[in-house]
Amino acid sequence: PSITRGVTVEIPKVTWEDIGGLRDLKKKLQQAVEWPIKHSTSFTRLGISPVRGILLHGPPGCSKTTLAKAAAHASQASFFSLSGAELYSMYVGDGEALLRNTFQRARLAAPSIIFFDEADVVAGKRGGNSSNNITVGERLLSTLLTEMDGLEEAKGILVLAATNRPFAIDAALMRPGRFDLVVYVPPPDLEARYEILCVHTRNMKIADDVDLRRIAEETELFTGAELEGLCREAGIVALREDISATVVRDSHFQTVKKSLKPALTEAEIE
Numbered sequence: 001p002s003i004t005r006g007v008t009v010e011i012p013k014v015t016w017e018d019i020g021g022l023r024d025l026k027k028k029l030q031q032a033v034e035w036p037i038k039h040s041t042s043f044t045r046l047g048i049s050p051v052r053g054i055l056l057h058g059p060p061g062c063s064k065t066t067l068a069k070a071a072a073h074a075s076q077a078s079f080f081s082l083s084g085a086e087l088y089s090m091y092v093g094d095g096e097a098l099l100r101n102t103f104q105r106a107r108l109a110a111p112s113i114i115f116f117d118e119a120d121v122v123a124g125k126r127g128g129n130s131s132n133n134i135t136v137g138e139r140l141l142s143t144l145l146t147e148m149d150g151l152e153e154a155k156g157i158l159v160l161a162a163t164n165r166p167f168a169i170d171a172a173l174m175r176p177g178r179f180d181l182v183v184y185v186p187p188p189d190l191e192a193r194y195e196i197l198c199v200h201t202r203n204m205k206i207a208d209d210v211d212l213r214r215i216a217e218e219t220e221l222f223t224g225a226e227l228e229g230l231c232r233e234a235g236i237v238a239l240r241e242d243i244s245a246t247v248v249r250d251s252h253f254q255t256v257k258k259s260l261k262p263a264l265t266e267a268e269i270e
């Protein structure tokens with residue numbers, strides 16, 4: 001079996017400035033991620049143990065992955081990315097092997113951040129399974145718990161997990177020394193939408209008639225991912241209209257906006 005399948009290692013290039021809005025949250029993550037890595041001796045001196053795991057939850061497309069990458073960039077940590085769904089779909093035993101192998105490699109490459117997407121698939125609540133069959137999810141969860149508990153002595157390794165379904169996470173992961181910090185990543189408010197539009201038009205040639213503030217007002221319930229898509233599509237519409245276009249105009253943004261409907265609903269916001 002290929003135990004490196006599904007794992008990517010890099011120091012991401014994304015920075016805190018690439019993320020619009022979420023000012024307080026970014027500060028919180030800076031403290032929880034950057035400080036223990038950059039100032040580990042200060043923690044030892046004061047005898048305090050840094051956070052070992054952070055759970056990010058919130059609707060899809062609102063920058064959970066991007067935040068984890070920016071945190072890794074800021075602390076110049078190697079970034080290991082695992083998907084709960086992918087681990088779950090592997091042959092029996094391969095998922096656990098990949099998990100163990102990833103923690104092992106993260107230790108060697110420390111400081112490291114292990115990012116766990118769709119964490120609820122693996123770290124989901126253990127059902128009151130009356131038969132003696134241990135399910136794939138339970139075996140993965142138990143491996144994850146063992147690895148996280150083993151981080152005690154290891155310095156500079158942090159696990160960031162992301163989920164859209166925090167209520168489905170097993171309580172065992174919420175004990176002290178595991179996911180000590182639980183952070184809600186909300187969909188962008190007006191100011192955040194404006195900042196996200198600025199980020200994603202930064203390298204675009206946009207005409208003077210494009211009013212990003214107004215677009216931000218008109219895109220309530222849009223996620224960061226959808227706003228990014230809006231900017232990209234507006235560029236495509238401009239090219240479709242005229243392949244030698246030199247700027248993207250307001251009309252192009254409006255055309256795309258009319259064709260988009262946000263996937264989020266009011267009811268999904270916590």
Ligand code: ATP
Binds near residue numbers: 018060066196223
């Ligand atoms: P999922 O739950 O689907 O994995 P996610 O919350 O992890 O989603 P990301 O993958 O981080 O979301 O974001 C998707 C895309 O949307 C990224 O390419 C990112 O550039 C853009 N995006 C989302 N939120 C923001 C933001 N606040 N500022 C800038 N870009 C954003």
